[in-house]
Amino acid sequence: MGDESTARISEAGFDLDHTDKLLTTTRAVRKRLDFDREVSDQVILDCIDLAEQAPTGGNDASRRWLVVRNQEIKDKLGDLYRETGQFFLNARGRLDGTGHAKEQVVSSSSYLVENMAKAPALVICAIWGIHDNSGRPGLFDSAVPSAWSFNLALRSRGLGSAYTTMLNGRAEELEEILGIPPGVTTLVTFPVAYTVGTEFKPAPRRPATEITYFDQWGFTRSQGSADGSAKVADGQGVVVEVDTDARPDTVWPIIADIAMPAQFSEEFQGAEWSTDGEPAVGSTFVGHNKIGDFEWEVTCHVTEWEPLNTFEWRVTDPDNPGAVWRFDLAEQGAGSRLRFSMLIGQENNGTVPQALKDPAKEEKVLNRRRQTLKDNMQATVDGVKALADG
Ligand SMILES: Cc1cc2nc3c(=O)[nH]c(=O)nc-3n(C[C@H](O)[C@H](O)[C@H](O)COP(=O)(O)O)c2cc1C
Known part of the structure; x- marks a missing residue:
C-alpha cells in the first residue's frame, strides 16, 4: 500500500x-x-x-x-x-x-x-x-x-x-x-x-478476465476494451463449463483422448499424436477441422499437461498461436467441474484477417466465430459428461 x-x-x-x-x-x-x-x-x-x-x-x-x-x-x-x-x-x-x-x-x-x-x-x-x-x-x-x-x-x-x-x-x-x-x-x-493482529491477505480468487463474460455467456476478453467493443487486440475467448457426477479420475482419460471431440462436434474432426510416448509438454498432435465444405489441418503443441488437472495446447506456432485451447478439471462437490476454454490468437488463424479487414465489422466477425466455437465446445463437454456419468 x-x-x-x-x-x-x-x-x-x-x-x-x-x-x-x-x-x-x-x-x-x-x-x-x-x-x-x-x-x-x-x-x-x-x-x-x-x-x-x-x-x-x-x-x-x-x-x-x-x-x-x-x-x-x-x-x-x-x-x-x-x-x-x-x-x-x-x-x-x-x-x-x-x-x-x-x-x-x-x-x-x-x-x-x-x-x-x-x-x-x-x-x-x-x-x-x-x-x-x-x-x-x-x-x-x-x-x-x-x-x-x-x-x-x-x-x-x-x-x-x-x-x-x-x-x-x-x-x-x-x-x-x-x-x-x-x-x-x-x-x-x-x-x-x-x-488478533490486523494484517490479513487477499485470498486467491480467479481473475475477473476468466469469469467475466461480455455480451454473451462464455465470451471472454483477456483485457478490457477501451470503448467496450470486442477487438482482436484485447484477446477474445470462449469458455464452456459442465459439472459431472464423476470424479476427475474418470473424466481425465476422456479429455486426454485427443480424438474424443470428433464424436460430439461438427467442427473438430479428429486428431492424432505426431510424437511418440506419453503426452507431455512439447508433444504435438495434428487436428482435423471442418466447417461446411471447408476442411483444414492444424499442428497443436502441448503447452501444459498435468494429469487430472490441465491440458493446454497452442495451435500452429506456440510463440504466436492461432489459438490457445485448454481443459481445466477440478473436484466440485462430490463430482468434477470441467472448463473448456479457447483464446483466439493475434494471427495464424482464419478469423483475424477477416475481422481486421473492416473495423466496422470486427466485433461481428469475432462474435459469429465465437458462437460457432461455443456450440462445438458445448457439444464436446456435454459429450464428456455423458461418457463420464454414463
Ligand atoms: C453464503 C455463505 C455462507 C457461509 N457459511 C459459513 C458457515 O456456516 N460457517 C463458516 O465457518 N463459514 C461460512 N462462510 C464463510 C466461508 O467459508 C468463507 O468465506 C470461505 O472459507 C473463504 O474464506 P475467505 O472469505 O476468508 O476468503 C460462509 C460464507 C458465505 C458467503
Missing part, C-alpha cells in the same frame, strides 16, 4: 489504497478472533448503522439485528452451532495433515464450531419476511448486502468475523432460544471479536 506521497486518490476522492485493502482483506476470521478482548455495544451499533446504508428492495425497512451478549444464550447458540457443524469436525479428522485443498478451511471452520460461544458477541442479521422461492426479489435478498457491509465495517475498526449460515436451518430452535416471532428469517450469524 502506498504512503502519502503516492496515495491513489480516485476521481471521487477515495483513497484507493484504503478502500481496496478493505475490500481485499476482509477474510472469514475464526482462529484469529480475540475472545479475551471486550467489545463495546457502541462499536457494533456503529457497524450496524453503516450496514443499514446497503440497498434494500423497495426501500423497505425490514431488516432487524439481534446482538447476543448474554453468556447463557451464547452457550445455547454455541451448542446448536456445534450440532449443525458436526460434519466439519468429522471432516477435520479425515483431512488434517493430508495437504488437501480444503484442509485449512475445514480446520478453521471446525475451530469456530468448537468455540462459537466464546465470541464476545454473536450478531444475527434477520429480516421480516419468509422466502417464498418464487424467484422474485424478496425481503430475504435485502439482508445479504447489509450483512456483508457489516463485516466490512467490523474489519475497518479492527474487528473481524465469519459470515456463517449454518444456524439458518435451525429456525425453530432459534425462535425458541431468542424469542424470534414467526414470519422472520435469520440469514447470518456473525461471531464478533477484535482480531
Whole structure:
C-alpha cells in the first residue's frame, strides 16, 4: 500500500489504497478472533448503522439485528452451532495433515464450531419476511448486502468475523432460544471479536478476465476494451463449463483422448499424436477441422499437461498461436467441474484477417466465430459428461 506521497486518490476522492485493502482483506476470521478482548455495544451499533446504508428492495425497512451478549444464550447458540457443524469436525479428522485443498478451511471452520460461544458477541442479521422461492426479489435478498457491509465495517475498526449460515436451518430452535416471532428469517450469524493482529491477505480468487463474460455467456476478453467493443487486440475467448457426477479420475482419460471431440462436434474432426510416448509438454498432435465444405489441418503443441488437472495446447506456432485451447478439471462437490476454454490468437488463424479487414465489422466477425466455437465446445463437454456419468 502506498504512503502519502503516492496515495491513489480516485476521481471521487477515495483513497484507493484504503478502500481496496478493505475490500481485499476482509477474510472469514475464526482462529484469529480475540475472545479475551471486550467489545463495546457502541462499536457494533456503529457497524450496524453503516450496514443499514446497503440497498434494500423497495426501500423497505425490514431488516432487524439481534446482538447476543448474554453468556447463557451464547452457550445455547454455541451448542446448536456445534450440532449443525458436526460434519466439519468429522471432516477435520479425515483431512488434517493430508495437504488437501480444503484442509485449512475445514480446520478453521471446525475451530469456530468448537468455540462459537466464546465470541464476545454473536450478531444475527434477520429480516421480516419468509422466502417464498418464487424467484422474485424478496425481503430475504435485502439482508445479504447489509450483512456483508457489516463485516466490512467490523474489519475497518479492527474487528473481524465469519459470515456463517449454518444456524439458518435451525429456525425453530432459534425462535425458541431468542424469542424470534414467526414470519422472520435469520440469514447470518456473525461471531464478533477484535482480531488478533490486523494484517490479513487477499485470498486467491480467479481473475475477473476468466469469469467475466461480455455480451454473451462464455465470451471472454483477456483485457478490457477501451470503448467496450470486442477487438482482436484485447484477446477474445470462449469458455464452456459442465459439472459431472464423476470424479476427475474418470473424466481425465476422456479429455486426454485427443480424438474424443470428433464424436460430439461438427467442427473438430479428429486428431492424432505426431510424437511418440506419453503426452507431455512439447508433444504435438495434428487436428482435423471442418466447417461446411471447408476442411483444414492444424499442428497443436502441448503447452501444459498435468494429469487430472490441465491440458493446454497452442495451435500452429506456440510463440504466436492461432489459438490457445485448454481443459481445466477440478473436484466440485462430490463430482468434477470441467472448463473448456479457447483464446483466439493475434494471427495464424482464419478469423483475424477477416475481422481486421473492416473495423466496422470486427466485433461481428469475432462474435459469429465465437458462437460457432461455443456450440462445438458445448457439444464436446456435454459429450464428456455423458461418457463420464454414463
Ligand atoms: C453464503 C455463505 C455462507 C457461509 N457459511 C459459513 C458457515 O456456516 N460457517 C463458516 O465457518 N463459514 C461460512 N462462510 C464463510 C466461508 O467459508 C468463507 O468465506 C470461505 O472459507 C473463504 O474464506 P475467505 O472469505 O476468508 O476468503 C460462509 C460464507 C458465505 C458467503
